Amino acid sequence: MSVRKRHRSTRGTPIYSQGFSSKSMGSHILPKTSAPVSVAAPVMVVTTDQSLLESLNLEIDPSVISVYTQEKEQIRTQNNRFISFIDKVRTLEHQNQMLRTKWKLLNEQTDSHSNIESKLKLYITHLERKLDDLMTSNKHCEEQREASHHQVEEYRERYEQEYNTRNDAENAFVLLKQEVDIATMSTANLHQKLSLLENEQEFLKTLHDEELHEQQQRVAPSSVVVEMDNCRKLNMDDIMSEVKAHYKSLVAHGREEVESWYKAKLNQMAAEASRNDTQLHDNKNKVTELKENIRRIETEIQAVSSQISSSNRWLAEVEQRGDKAVMQAKSHIKDLEQALRGAKLSMANQIRDYQGLMDVKMGLEMEISTYMKLLEEEEKKIQNPSFLHIRAGVARAVTPVQSP
Template identity: 50%
Template sequence: VQIHRLPSYHCTSSSSTSSSSTSSSPPPPPDSPGRRLSFRSTHGSRDMSLRITRYTGAQSCHPVPKVRAAVSERGAAITAVTFNSSLLTPINVSVDPTIQVVRTQEKEQIKGLNNRFASFIDKVRYLEQQNKMLETKWSVLKEQTDAASNIEPMLKSYILGLEQQLDFHNQEKQRLDMENSVMHKNVDDYKNRYEKEIHMRTDAENEFVMLKKDVDSGYMSRVELDDRVSGLAEELDFLKTLYDTELRELQESLKDTSVVVEMDNSRALDMDQIVAEVKAQYEDVATRSREEVERWYKDKFNQMSAQAELNSDEMRNTKAEMAELKRMISRLQNEIQALKNQVVSLEGQITEAERRGEDAVKEARFRILELEQALQKTKQDMTLQLKQYQELMNVKLSLDIEISTYMKLLEGEEQSHHSVWMSFLLSLSFLRRCHLAAVFARHLFGQGYEAGAGHLTVHLTDALPQTVLLWSKVGRVRGLHPGLSL
């Protein structure tokens, strides 16, 4: 149903006339006897006012300087509103004692209907706001999904960089382990050499001690031999003195004795010669013994001196080698300590790098987990919002179906019977006793509605878009659905 701005007519008819006419008379005053039914609805920027009034006296048709309601469907031509004049015939109005009670009830029912229409309009507005909010959330979630998809390659590249750093640190660790093993081998080699030199030094010291013992024993032998030589020399001197004394005594004893010995072999005994020979023999033995002892001691001394010099040279060389080895050992110990410190530092760096790598990997995994959780939550929220949106769409569809039903109820009879629906509206004020108006209103607006007397007005205005307001003398009745128009 579409709303068109047309000239509005105030239509009246006499009891004996069934046709409608137009004139340029002004509209009747508001306090004139009769009943007026008017609707006000807004649809975009269109303003439509339909005013239907029934008068108790003779009626005529007056043009109203407002708008006329026309109904067109699917681009159909505009059709003027026509009424069944038989329904506009005056009726016998009698005073009903319960009219005030009925009017009060109708007023209360109209108020309740007005409140229901207002709540229905508020609900529609709320649903529209929720729809817009869901569309906004949907667009934001789409942007967030795109952003998440952009973050994922960044995270993958960051993780790849961390893995490359981890591989580099692993290779560096392997290289340092190889260097460390080489250093340990060198240290073991130097340690073996040092132990070998220590053994050589110990052997040299032991040999030196043995040689010193030999020198001491040779020196003691020499001293003993010197003592023996001096003793033998003294003994030789003593024997010489003794022999000389005996020889002198013998010569003195034989000086005064003359012995004549005659032998047959005619051999003479030369004692001087014998003594000289014995003396020469002993002297020769003593000389040879002394020379032999001196030569032996001299050879032994020379041999010991040479051996001592050789041992001294070897000792000096050994001391020099020991000093060199000590310096080398000290240098190697310093190098080993430096290498150990370097190894400890490198191990600390490797541990720190591994820890940083593990922390980075853990942080990346935690961020990935957070992003996955956020993505999962976003998907769940999106699913929930889609579900809510689907529910809202279902509600909207049901409302559209209800609106379409109302529209068909409103316009179906117009197209088929030419304003039968308007006749119903005109008859609402006359059928309050039999409650047909209440039945129609319940079907159209819900439970709790009953027709009543008074002026009903529907106004279309731009002040409240997509809202149809139903008014009467007692005030606002209710707002129609935004899709409903006249």
């Protein structure tokens, strides 16, 4: 603040006024009285001090100069403090602007963090939905696996049943083959016996014929005439013919019986053999069908086993991928939560610093306002300075003094 100098002419002597108060100059302002002068009052003798007639000492008192110097230094100090306060205010305003910008950025970051949280929540919801789908598909695969196991067990039971049926059929086939072999052997034995009986029949027939021929030869040359009294005749021809016929009938009847028995037996054995052949053919067809069914069931079992193994591998891969995705999401969420906590802590620290700076600013503003008021008062005092009233002894005759 510049010190203004004013020149006032008081009896031709310049007086410097720099905003000092009248008290600082050691002057006293005479009270002004507005009461009218009474003319009718009695004239009193006015005595004057002769010292007042001496020349005035217009030198400035050193104490006044020291006070003036002190006030000047105080004004300079206040001016410097005011300038420093203005710089501080500008710095605080700049810091305030920076803090406002940081606050705005932090709010935007908070919004972005909130957006990230919403995105993370959506991603977690998506992962949970995907995990639910995987669990549902896992349950479905488990149900399919259980159904496949049940079907495999059914196929295994059917296979065992068919295998047992095959074994039973093979055993029956072996038994039937043994019976057929036995029947074939018995048929061969019967044919052999039949041939032996036929040979024996031919031999007996030949023997009978020979004996008959011998008997005829024996009877033929000897003719015996027997005469009896009773006149009975023995007809040997008739007897022989009867015996021969009876023997032939016996032989024929025996042959017919044997032939009929052998034919019946052969027919029975042929029927049994044809029945056994038919049953054997049926058994062979059943065995072939069973073999085809066994091959088909084994193929289906292999296919179901490969499907179950592939389903288990797929389930293991899906579970591994799901666990990996869940772990990654959890780690990402943990990192974001840590970053969010760090951001919240830094924001809280910045808000605390901002609050402290705002408190400092308010204190400085209050101090600045106080100093501004003081400066305004000082300026008002400087702009409206008090005049120095210097008392000088002036001899002034109010009324003429009457001589006694």
